[in-house]
Amino acid sequence: MGTVSAQGLRKSFGDVQALNDVTLEVPDGSFFVVLGPSGAGKTTTLRALAGLERLDAGTVHLDGRDATHDPPAARDLAMVFQSYALYPRQTAFENIASPLRARKAPADEIRTAVAQVAELLHIERLLDRRPAQMSGGEMQRVALARALVRRPRAFLMDEPLTNLDLKLRVEMRTELTRIHRSLGGTFVYVTNDQVEALSMADHLAVLRDGTVQQVGTPTEVYERPANKWVAGFVGSPRISLLACHAEGDQLIGAEGWKLPRPQWATAEDGRPLLLGLRAEDLSVERRSDVALDGELYGLEPLGDRALVDVKIGDAMVKVKARPTVTGTRGERMSVAVDLDRAHLFDADTGLALAGTGR
Amino acid sequence: MALSVDEAVPGPASDPTPHARRRTGGGSRARAVIEGGLLLLLAVAMLFPVLWMVETSIKDGRDVYAVPAQFIGFDATLDHYRDVFVKPGGGRSDLSVAFLNSVIVAGASTALATLLGVPAAWAYSRFTLKAKKDQLFFILSTRFMPPVVVVIPIFLMYRDLGLINTKLGLVLIYTAFNVPFTIWMMKGFIDEVPAEYEDAAMLDGYSRFQAFYKVTLPLLVPGIAATAVFALIFSWNEFVFAIFLTSSSDVRTAPPAIAGLIGGTTVDWGLVAASAVVFALPVLVFTYLVRKHLVAGVTLGAVRR
Ligand SMILES: Nc1ncnc2c1ncn2[C@@H]1O[C@H](COP(=O)(O)OP(=O)(O)OP(=O)(O)O)[C@@H](O)[C@H]1O
Ligand SMILES: [Mg+2]
Numbered sequence: 001m002g003t004v005s006a007q008g009l010r011k012s013f014g015d016v017q018a019l020n021d022v023t024l025e026v027p028d029g030s031f032f033v034v035l036g037p038s039g040a041g042k043t044t045t046l047r048a049l050a051g052l053e054r055l056d057a058g059t060v061h062l063d064g065r066d067a068t069h070d071p072p073a074a075r076d077l078a079m080v081f082q083s084y085a086l087y088p089r090q091t092a093f094e095n096i097a098s099p100l101r102a103r104k105a106p107a108d109e110i111r112t113a114v115a116q117v118a119e120l121l122h123i124e125r126l127l128d129r130r131p132a133q134m135s136g137g138e139m140q141r142v143a144l145a146r147a148l149v150r151r152p153r154a155f156l157m158d159e160p161l162t163n164l165d166l167k168l169r170v171e172m173r174t175e176l177t178r179i180h181r182s183l184g185g186t187f188v189y190v191t192n193d194q195v196e197a198l199s200m201a202d203h204l205a206v207l208r209d210g211t212v213q214q215v216g217t218p219t220e221v222y223e224r225p226a227n228k229w230v231a232g233f234v235g236s237p238r239i240s241l242l243a244c245h246a247e248g249d250q251l252i253g254a255e256g257w258k259l260p261r262p263q264w265a266t267a268e269d270g271r272p273l274l275l276g277l278r279a280e281d282l283s284v285e286r287r288s289d290v291a292l293d294g295e296l297y298g299l300e301p302l303g304d305r306a307l308v309d310v311k312i313g314d315a316m317v318k319v320k321a322r323p324t325v326t327g328t329r330g331e332r333m334s335v336a337v338d339l340d341r342a343h344l345f346d347a348d349t350g351l352a353l354a355g356t357g358r
Numbered sequence: 359m360a361l362s363v364d365e366a367v368p369g370p371a372s373d374p375t376p377h378a379r380r381r382t383g384g385g386s387r388a389r390a391v392i393e394g395g396l397l398l399l400l401a402v403a404m405l406f407p408v409l410w411m412v413e414t415s416i417k418d419g420r421d422v423y424a425v426p427a428q429f430i431g432f433d434a435t436l437d438h439y440r441d442v443f444v445k446p447g448g449g450r451s452d453l454s455v456a457f458l459n460s461v462i463v464a465g466a467s468t469a470l471a472t473l474l475g476v477p478a479a480w481a482y483s484r485f486t487l488k489a490k491k492d493q494l495f496f497i498l499s500t501r502f503m504p505p506v507v508v509v510i511p512i513f514l515m516y517r518d519l520g521l522i523n524t525k526l527g528l529v530l531i532y533t534a535f536n537v538p539f540t541i542w543m544m545k546g547f548i549d550e551v552p553a554e555y556e557d558a559a560m561l562d563g564y565s566r567f568q569a570f571y572k573v574t575l576p577l578l579v580p581g582i583a584a585t586a587v588f589a590l591i592f593s594w595n596e597f598v599f600a601i602f603l604t605s606s607s608d609v610r611t612a613p614p615a616i617a618g619l620i621g622g623t624t625v626d627w628g629l630v631a632a633s634a635v636v637f638a639l640p641v642l643v644f645t646y647l648v649r650k651h652l653v654a655g656v657t658l659g660a661v662r663r
Binding site for chain 2: 047050051052054071072073077078079081083085086087088089098099101102103146
């Protein structure tokens with residue numbers, strides 16, 4: 001068992017409301033990712049789950065039991081700190097062994113467990129070193145090892161891969177997912193990297209300013225963002241948002257363009273809306289009647305593909321294209337729109353129109 | 359403009375940037391001479407009384423009063439040092455008892471202040487407390503007043519409590535004076551140690567206190583050493599409380615005992631100087647032993663993050 005659930009967490013530091021009614025349900029055995037920009041309250045959320053933060057309000061349940069007032073040691077959780085928090089006077093081995101020593105495991109058991117996790121994370125040759133003698137990436141892996149050496153109720157990981165170089169990060173991403181599959185166990189994983197979140201999560205919560213914006217599978221969050229902020233934060237390149245309003249069976253853009261109104265666009269006529277278009281749902285190569293007219297503004301080759309900036313009036317949309325695409329700046333272009341995959345948000349509230357998506 | 363001022367006034371206030379220093383060029387030699395000269399002058403002024411004390415302590419009674427005074431070429435003797443520890447007729451001298459009392463009182467009050475102050479400093483560093491700043495200010499404010507201001511009420515209270523003329527009384531009052539200092543100094547050191555070390559230890563399965571004891575305390579040893587030395591020096595040197603609150607020679611600490619040597623019809627300056635040297639030595643030696651920690655402590659750079 002390893003369910004973690006938080007209801008209505010509130011925490012303020014002076015004037016800063018770090019957590020504002022955060023509710024999360026982490027199912028047993030899931031890889032639950034909390035995604036949010038810097039300062040969103042991700043670390044505070046994890047610390048609250050771990051029992052390191054005195055909450056203003058809210059409860060934490062572990063395996064269905066109220067653990068709100070349990071001390072950290074009694075919660076049976078392991079945490080990877082954003083700052084590693086490796087004990088400076090201890091070697092990597094001693095650091096990794098610490099959770100086992102605290103729980104009075106026999107020495108030979110400790111040695112085996114540390115050796116195993118060290119092999120898993122490729123840090124065998126670091127075991128005799130102290131944190132001061134390690135690079136940031138090495139410390140990060142030792143910190144991971146200190147968590148993974150034990151089978152706790154759940155693992156809490158605070159941006160454990162941010163300090164690794166790109167290659168190692170991609171490797172470790174796969175590795176962690178593999179570890180999660182093979183060990184089982186519940187992971188609560190915090191990151192500000194949406195690629196990491198989308199690729200690793202089986203459940204994803206998007207956090208902003210201490211408020212949960214959306215919870216769902218990565219696909220749900222990507223395909224049906226709950227509001228324009230989530231749409232803008234998740235997905236790269238960033239979604240393009242165009243101001244418009246509905247009128248009869250048409251969507252009329254602030255720039256004067258017209259598109260057929262999708263069936264599900266339930267907003268009353270004239271209400272200010274935002275049309276959200278992801279780069280992969282637009283095309284400058286396909287011919288279509290459902291299209292926006294604009295002019296080429298910039299071309300960004302990315303090897304396997306190219307990004308085309310097209311100016312629609314004063315607004316700009318990013319379009320994904322084949323790497324072979326060519327054009328000159330100012331050239332007229334027609335951008336085909338896959339309206340089935342477009343998003344509509346209320347311009348005032350930012351909320352997605354009900355039924356957006358399919 | 360600023361450069362000429364810098365050259366004329368050496369010392370912390372000038373603090374020229376390396377850039378400015380390089381540009382001085384030809385002036386740097388004159389500057390070094392002036393600096394060296396001033397430092398030498400200062401050193402002589404500071405060290406002369408010490409030198410004179412050491413000289414007096416090994417001079418014969420006659421040579422002490424010799425006019426003109428002799429710096430060299432007198433007969434050295436260690437008689438005064440013997441007199442510090444041994445009575446003229448044999449047995450322990452009053453001064454040696456006073457030194458022992460000083461060791462006991464200074465040692466006990468420092469140990470007590472450290473034992474009480476370090477956990478308190480930890481609490482002030484780690485926990486959110488109501489009106490924490492005001493509390494800390496109040497604690498510090500107990501140090502604002504010099505001992506003479508409070509010695510009369512303390513005297514009256516001690517008389518009622520039966521603590522007059524006891525070593526315990528001195529230990530308690532010195533502890534009371536050293537605890538605020540220890541709290542303030544140690545809080546600085548503990549603030550330097552990331553609280554997340556303790557958080558990590560608690561998740562490892564340790565209690566809050568174990569986390570402090572196992573992870574933070576070892577990192578604080580240099581800071582504790584530096585703080586304890588300061589507390590020790592305060593207790594060792596303290597004079598006002600000692601002279602007001604003690605009267606008999608078996609309780610008296612060294613400072614009032616040494617001062618008591620001066621005042622009869624004849625003063626044995628050799629003995630005074632010898633006991634002053636003996637009195638100064640432990641502090642010097644102790645400070646020398648922990649000098650690395652002291653420097654680290656004063657710069658608050660003792661703890662590696
Ligand atoms: N101990 C503290 N004292 C005061 N403010 C704090 C404290 N801890 C966090 N905050 C504030 O609470 C908010 C949330 O902080 P938190 O560390 O949870 O963000 P985060 O999502 O982890 O950000 P990052 O990605 O940069 O680590 C921030 O505005 C931060 O300044
Ligand atoms: Mg954080």
